[in-house]
Amino acid sequence: MASPFRLSARAQSLKPSATVAVTSRALELRRQGADIISMSVGEPDFDTPPHVRAAAIAAIEAGHTRYTPVGGIPELRSAVSAKFRRENGLAYAPDAVTVTSGGKQALFNALFALLGSGDEVLIPAPYWVSYPEMVALTGAVPVAVPTTPESGFQLDPERLAAAVTPRTRMVILNSPGNPTGAVFPPETLRAVAELAQRCGLVVVTDEIYEHLVYDAEQVSIGTYAPEHTLTINGASKAYAMTGWRIGYAGGPKHVIAAMNALQSQSTSNASSVSQYAALAALEGHEDTARFIAIARAAYRERRDRIVAGLNALGLPTPTPQGAFYVMADTRAVHPDELQAARIILDEAQVAAVPGTDFAAPGQVRLSYATSMENIEEVLRRLDRVVGR
Template sequence: MHPSPPFQLSARVRTLKPSSTVGVLSRALELQRQGVDVITMSVGEPDFDTPPHIKAAAIAAIESGRTKYTPVNGLPELREAISAKFRDENGLTYAPEAVTVTNGGKQALYNAFFALLNPGDEVLIPSPYWVSYPEMVALTGALPVAVPTPPHSGFLLNPADLEARITPRTRMIVLNSPGNPTGAVFPPEVLRAVADLAQRHGIMIVTDEMYEHLVYDAEQVSIGRWAPEHTLTVTGASKAYAMTGWRIGYAGGPLPVIAAMHALQSQSTSGASSVSQYAAMAALTQREETAGFILTARAAYRERRDRLVAGLNALGLRTPTPQGAFYVLADTTPLHPDEGEAARLLLDEARVAVVPGTDFQAPGQVRLSFATSLETIEEALQRIAQLLGEQP
């Protein structure tokens, strides 16, 4: 008889769901290692390289020895650059001391949830949603409450649906616009209405604007313009500047919230990579070069989006046109009524890796990323067409 192990996993970890995105990628990579030709449309990562002026700033930082610890909340000059970015691009007034730099946008969200939520609190999250929001909220002991947005509207939020779910325990609203996985961009009138109800009910808004520069047919507006004392704005360098692996996120908001997030980070990871911070500073301060890169990338994404949406709809897989980000949600019920089984068929039979909508709260749908070449999209559409043709 073997003795019991000298440990017990915590209840919070035992209830944590693994990321479905990571699970699909792992399966796709395993097939690729076996020599199988798999088209991966499951990962939310730009296929562009980090721009040269950003890489040059990182190299210069290394060569000049700027590789030591930084302040937990980020280099002062980077926080000044972020403050200026919020002012000039978002119309938000965050002093440098009301800005914090984190190890990716996900840490900013994690810090915010643990700084603001207690067990038993309720958090409203429009769905379909990014899979990590409810899991991070649940880790705090709070309860995530989904607020559905319908596909026929382009997944736009109805503020009345949000307000109908407010209870005395509601402490927070999480917004993501442009959204993952929907690509929805909430219009100014919707954001103004949400800001108003948050102020009336005394609710904090955490808005994830990581895809703010990837907007195609809509106006990107920060909700913090209308409710500055009720809003924490989270964004970062990953998507717009093709800096996913550099792991730089940042947030601005009320000073007490930022101070609490700083305290949490000081007892966990401490500051972000010094070299990555100098690279991010170049992205934010060398604006002409950065703007040129964003324009080029955005034009490419728009062309890819249009081709993928048209192709999927032509195949009978209803797909709303996203207004931002680089994802589509496609209705795969013609392939199989269960989105998990549809994703499995697409991977195992068509060799196209997608993410089932299960963990996004998007039943009957799968997410495809168009952060890949037009040639890859064309090949994926051909494979999906062949698979649909084989269906009875």
């Protein structure tokens, strides 16, 4: 008899996350004894700062191990509100803020609170793999707005405007961007803000890489069009807290309330212990800023080394201005990026994510959130693959 567990149409149409899939495969191969260097997942290789770890241990000892309010403990919502004001110039009151299990869940809740069947959502491409999948899950339609390596993957606001139709409801921005590392300058953000105001669009801006900028200025688009913007951020990338799963969003109060209603029916609240850890990261922002400065300097050095190394190998790679990814043109390895990533994994034992699900054909994404020794070794291994 056929299994009664027939998957829903929604589950059948959903692609698993390519970034998570490659990372899981690398971990599995490593468990089997293969000498894999993972350049796949976007995860800081630094440990969570000591003042944050200490706060989590203290929270456990103090018994903060129970359900919390759905949108987060009041102290953390106040600290997030203060952070938005201090670091981004954004005025989100504590009740215009919600805390989620990672930035990913903030995005998920926001899209489910705002989108309906047939709505169109503009997403500059290459994009992070999860944006179009989450949009499609809501029944809305993701619409890619291409950018090119030649322009450093900069968004052309006129191209964005040309993609607007009567069904367009939202633009998703991610600057600094994953996978491109592009940082959109103030004039681009101002043009997108004006477009949102003119056409009545929502801007969902994912600013999770805000602190990882090297040669550019990071500006929050919410300062230009506050009434059109929902801002998403989190603890993962800046504070090396990926496993703690703390994200947050600031936006109009009725949207935050709808996101909380969704959360109350799904995860209830982000981990109580992690919330106290994130609180320490935000309240101890001077210590945290010192940690970020050290990490940023290390990432910059690694970026410069890997970009120079890949270009010297004949794998054209633009210099990203932010985040910790490079997009290498791997057509010298194989014209198809899926094959190129497979060859790089099998023959060089380097795990990297093919550009396919980022809408980046011919390219492979490497995360340089790893040691300089690993980067040197990756370049030596790739030399053997490219020079075959």
